[in-house]
Amino acid sequence: MSSQPILFKNARLIDPAGDREERGGVLVRDGFIQAVGPQVAEAADAQVIDCGGQVLSPGLIDMRAFIGEPGGPYRETLKSAGEAAAAGGVTTVVSMPDTSPALDDPAVIDFIVRRARDTSIVNICPAAALTKGLEGQEMVEIGRLKEAGAIAFTDGARSLTNAQVMRRALTYARDFDALIIHHVEDPDLVGQGVMNEGEFASRLGLPGIPREAETVMLERDIRLVRLTGGRYHAAMISCADSAEIMRRAKQDVLPVTCGVSINHLALNENDIGDYRTFLKLSPPLRHEDDRQAMIEALADGTIDVIVSDHNPQDVENKRLPFAEAADGAVGLETLLSAALRLVHSDRISLPKLLRALSTKPAEILGLPGGRLAVGAPADLIVFDPDAPYVLDKRQLKSLSKNTPFDEARLEGRVSTTMVAGRVVFQHDTM
Amino acid sequence: MTDAPRSVFPHRHLLGIEGLSPLDIQALLDLADQQVEVSRQIEKSKSSLRGRTQINLFFEASTRTQSSFEIAGKRLGADVMNMQVGSSSVKKGETLIDTAVTLNAMRPDIIVVRHHAAGAVHLLAQKVDCSVVNAGDGAHEHPTQALLDALTIRRNKGRIEGLTVAICGDILHSRVARSNMILLAAMGARVRLVAPSTLLPPGIARLGFETFTSMKEGLKDADIVMMLRLQRERMNGSFVPSVKEYFRFYGLDQEKLAFAKPDALVMHPGPMNRGVEISSDVADGPQSLIREQVEMGVAVRMAVLEALASHLPNR
Numbered sequence: 001m002s003s004q005p006i007l008f009k010n011a012r013l014i015d016p017a018g019d020r021e022e023r024g025g026v027l028v029r030d031g032f033i034q035a036v037g038p039q040v041a042e043a044a045d046a047q048v049i050d051c052g053g054q055v056l057s058p059g060l061i062d063m064r065a066f067i068g069e070p071g072g073p074y075r076e077t078l079k080s081a082g083e084a085a086a087a088g089g090v091t092t093v094v095s096m097p098d099t100s101p102a103l104d105d106p107a108v109i110d111f112i113v114r115r116a117r118d119t120s121i122v123n124i125c126p127a128a129a130l131t132k133g134l135e136g137q138e139m140v141e142i143g144r145l146k147e148a149g150a151i152a153f154t155d156g157a158r159s160l161t162n163a164q165v166m167r168r169a170l171t172y173a174r175d176f177d178a179l180i181i182h183h184v185e186d187p188d189l190v191g192q193g194v195m196n197e198g199e200f201a202s203r204l205g206l207p208g209i210p211r212e213a214e215t216v217m218l219e220r221d222i223r224l225v226r227l228t229g230g231r232y233h234a235a236m237i238s239c240a241d242s243a244e245i246m247r248r249a250k251q252d253v254l255p256v257t258c259g260v261s262i263n264h265l266a267l268n269e270n271d272i273g274d275y276r277t278f279l280k281l282s283p284p285l286r287h288e289d290d291r292q293a294m295i296e297a298l299a300d301g302t303i304d305v306i307v308s309d310h311n312p313q314d315v316e317n318k319r320l321p322f323a324e325a326a327d328g329a330v331g332l333e334t335l336l337s338a339a340l341r342l343v344h345s346d347r348i349s350l351p352k353l354l355r356a357l358s359t360k361p362a363e364i365l366g367l368p369g370g371r372l373a374v375g376a377p378a379d380l381i382v383f384d385p386d387a388p389y390v391l392d393k394r395q396l397k398s399l400s401k402n403t404p405f406d407e408a409r410l411e412g413r414v415s416t417t418m419v420a421g422r423v424v425f426q427h428d429t430m
Numbered sequence: 431m432t433d434a435p436r437s438v439f440p441h442r443h444l445l446g447i448e449g450l451s452p453l454d455i456q457a458l459l460d461l462a463d464q465q466v467e468v469s470r471q472i473e474k475s476k477s478s479l480r481g482r483t484q485i486n487l488f489f490e491a492s493t494r495t496q497s498s499f500e501i502a503g504k505r506l507g508a509d510v511m512n513m514q515v516g517s518s519s520v521k522k523g524e525t526l527i528d529t530a531v532t533l534n535a536m537r538p539d540i541i542v543v544r545h546h547a548a549g550a551v552h553l554l555a556q557k558v559d560c561s562v563v564n565a566g567d568g569a570h571e572h573p574t575q576a577l578l579d580a581l582t583i584r585r586n587k588g589r590i591e592g593l594t595v596a597i598c599g600d601i602l603h604s605r606v607a608r609s610n611m612i613l614l615a616a617m618g619a620r621v622r623l624v625a626p627s628t629l630l631p632p633g634i635a636r637l638g639f640e641t642f643t644s645m646k647e648g649l650k651d652a653d654i655v656m657m658l659r660l661q662r663e664r665m666n667g668s669f670v671p672s673v674k675e676y677f678r679f680y681g682l683d684q685e686k687l688a689f690a691k692p693d694a695l696v697m698h699p700g701p702m703n704r705g706v707e708i709s710s711d712v713a714d715g716p717q718s719l720i721r722e723q724v725e726m727g728v729a730v731r732m733a734v735l736e737a738l739a740s741h742l743p744n745r
Contacts, residue, residue: 132667138666138668139667139671142671143678143679144671144675
């Protein structure tokens with residue numbers, strides 16, 4: 001099946017995989033990049049997209065998004081998540097297994113894969129549960145689930161407290177070269193806590209979550225990785241000490257990687273301000289010093305990937321007293337714009353930022369994308385990194401509007417998103 | 431048949447394969463070959479253990495091993511007594527020793543012991559004056575099983591040396607695997623261990639055994655595929671995720687057996703979980719030695735009892 005080729009021309013090409021930046025174009029045919037570089041010959045039959053000097057890069061790969069399907073379609077469906085992702089320049093979404101039923105059975109993974117293929121305009125790669133029913137007691141059928149299409153194994157928003165179960169899961173997963181992603185937040189240390197422990201929480205009269213809830217769990221996991229050799233990814237770290245733990249683990253050449261959520265790069269606990277529940281997150285927003293440490297760890301490569309941690313919550317779950325509100329914020333559509341703040345404030349170069357948003361996730365997940373190279377899948381985005389706008393949450397395509405960036409001034413906006421050679425999103429004004 | 435020559439076997443007890451020399455093993459297998467002939471006669475009885483008392487002391491339920499020892503003893507003319515000890519009443523080491531001392535006072539000649547704790551049979555052997563045979567202690571050893579497996583292999587392949595034997599499944603918890611690993615390595619076979627990493631004993635590769643986590647690689651060019659039983663309580667997410675998944679990746683079916691040599695033979699110590707570690711068509715198929723193993727079990731136990739009897743006092 002051959003479709004009309006598409007030529008992107010007059011673009012600022014950024015290939016984060018090769019740390020390459022140049023002016024040129026990309027020719028896409030049959031879902032793959034057929035040519036890329038400063039001199040891409042115009043194919044006679046090609047549809048031409050003039051990028052007008054904007055950046056053309058691989059599409060973003062978001063390793064952490066919660067989608068309400070099955071079980072909570074009012075929060076988000078595979079379809080609405082796909083539309084939100086495309087608008088944000090995310091071409092591949094790793095969906096979390098915290099659904100109802102949980103994604104712990106090959107048949108359910110198979111359902112998600114098929115349903116996403118039919119309804120979503122971006123690639124959805126389901127992560128399966130790590131334990132049955134996300135209950136933290138019995139490991140899932142890692143081999144069969146991987147065959148069914150599970151890209152990784154995680155208990156999603158839950159931490160696995162039983163170290164024995166984690167040890168065995170890491171051991172078993174190694175035989176299948178399966179990746180275990182873990183939310184590092186010890187629920188016992190979290191206790192009743194709802195925000196970062198410290199001065200600000202005390203002032204608000206809210207119970208705090210110590211950084212140790214994260215570091216104790218992360219430290220434990222690293223030791224279990226050392227014992228078992230399993231491939232491990234800490235879903236999100238949020239504080240300076242965690243970055244230090246990861247730094248040491250990487251020096252010891254352990255098979256470990258980690259992510260940070262865009263919220264922990266862009267915001268700190270003070271943004272909670274007057275009990276804004278859209279900023280109630282897990283892990284909680286930390287002190288400004290921690291945010292700075294996250295940016296440094298990202299810049300020096302200690303943190304591998306940035307995730308949206310997209311977690312749609314409806315009004316009923318958020319319009320509550322802070323302590324009673326659900327955790328989570330939507331983020332697929334604002335991921336790139338919010339991340340570009342780091343580029344605009346000269347904290348990280350654009351290619352390096354895109355590396356954490358596409359190339360590294362692709363490497364960790366074993367996906368073929370994340371690079372501008374001949375033969376790579378044509379999952380591409382065109383964006384103007386400087387285009388200013390004020391976010392209006394009503395414009396979000398996500399079914400839930402719980403964004404922490406409502407009315408925020410952002411710079412950088414996606415104009416075109418292509419998935420598998422098909423243009424799935426174009427910004428109206430273009 | 432003549433009785434076995436004296437002192438063919440220079441040990442008072444059979445507590446494990448560990449500690450036996452290749453010559454010891456060979457002597458037992460040679461003797462067992464003779465016992466196979468005895469067992470195949472109409473008149474199956476011998477008199478080498480006449481007047482001797484054999485106690486089968488089983489702290490852990492077992493049908494086949496206990497009956498195999500019972501038949502073996504009876505065919506040799508011994509008075510065999512079975513003692514089933516409820517495992518609840520013997521949880522303390524003290525009770526085990528008390529039991530041993532009590533039994534010892536009844537002046538048995540041979541005690542056959544199975545116990546759920548590794549090392550329990552050794553402990554008991556220190557407290558009695560008679561010969562002790564280990565019929566399985568925890569996840570430690572099951573020497574007569576390894577001997578019967580070796581006998582079965584030798585009779586079918588004509589040798590043990592140089593064969594590639596893949597032991598597959600729950601090696602971590604298996605005394606059968608441990609005894610077989612030691613015996614087969616001592617007799618010059620290449621021993622491979624094939625299991626998910628959760629069922630491989632930590633550090634086992636450093637003991638000189640090749641380990642594999644994929645059946646395809648582990649079974650490649652194997653002469654013998656030895657399957658192990660997976661206990662039910664280990665199937666549901668603790669060591670392996672499920673029966674379905676275990677069978678899919680580690681259960682021996684025709685497809686996986688095809689990775690081994692075309693003339694590979696299949697063994698299983700029993701009792702089998704059909705559809706868990708082995709498919710029925712393989713278990714009952716032409717490459718299966720599983721039923722023959724049971725027959726060899728009686729012969730090997732006769733050989734062991736007879737060899738030990740040659741060291742008993744008053745001989």
